[in-house]
Amino acid sequence: MTKVRDYKIEILMSLLMFFVLIIAYYAHVQNMLVLESNRLLTENAVRVRIDDGGSPQLESLEGTNYRIFVILHENIETNSRIYAFHTSMPGSWRPPMSEGTFFEENDTREAVVGRHVILEETANGYIYIFNEQAYEVIGFLGLTTPSLLDETVILNTSYYKLHASELVVDSDNSGALTNVFEGESNHQVRGVLRLLEVDFFTPLILRYSQLISILTIVVIGYLYFLKTKEENMTRHLIGEGRISIFNRNIFYLCLKWLLFTLPFLVLTKIGFWQNVQIITQWILLSLALVASYGLIYFITSRVRGSDL
Secondary structure (H helix, E strand, O other): OOOHHHHHHHHHHHHHHHHHHHHHHHHHHHHHHHHHOOOOOOOOOEEEEEEEEOHHHHHEEEEEEOEEEEEEEEEOOEEEEEEEEEOOOOOOOOOOEEEOOOOOOOOHHHHHOOOOOOHHHHHHOOOOOEEOEEEEEEEEEOOOOOOOOOOOOEEOOOOOHHOOOEEEEEEEOOHHHHHOOOOOOOOOOHHHHHHHOOHHHHHHHHHHHHHHHHHHHHHHHHHHHHHHHHHHHHHHOOOHEEEEEEEEHHHHHHHEEEEEEHHHHHHHHHHHOHHHHHHHHHHHHHHHHHHHHHHHHHHHHHHHHOOO
């Protein structure tokens, strides 16, 4: 009878979650590099003209996760930009940053700036002055050095949104803005996305990583089946039903999975590991683990009869 030691299953579970974190971090960095390359805008961004009556399209975006950038200053020669920023869901988006935090609420009169922006130092830190209004600096833009965001400023204020004649509206949902603004986008993708063909290699890497994760989950399910096989046979011989045995095994398998992946889930709440996609991936892998073990258990039970 084949015997499988416990540590093999635990090691595979831990390695799988570590692999998931590495892939999620890679995807996060690639996304940040694209944003940095395109001056914080995605290919979904649209320019919206505001007339005296306001923009009825903006009102129809209620419930949608979108961001508004008002260009207060732009100099192509020096690559300097000043944005006024507003979002429908504060805390749901973060630009490429090397230090500090991003806005958690709207209209806090805070600023996130590039590393070359001139600031004023105070006893409590740094402030940025724009139109005689002081903004507390809470973070610095840019992942690379030098960065295209070194001369960029983001101001957390809705004042200019109410008085602007033109807004740039952006969203991570490719269809949300197109449906509302009828595809009137004039933003063209530049920089890393084209030069390094990230749009080709990254999806390919992610697809292969998903395949590797699913295959690993199937192996874990099979190893657990081998580990519990003798005990299953004994329980069946003393009269315990197949469903009861299966439910018991699934409970302990899920408990083991939770215990050995929980530390990695905790990391998703710390610093750059914070990523909703990791939680989604963990849930999908958990369902795949239950499904793979269930298929192996019941298929083998049907083929071999009553020895399980």
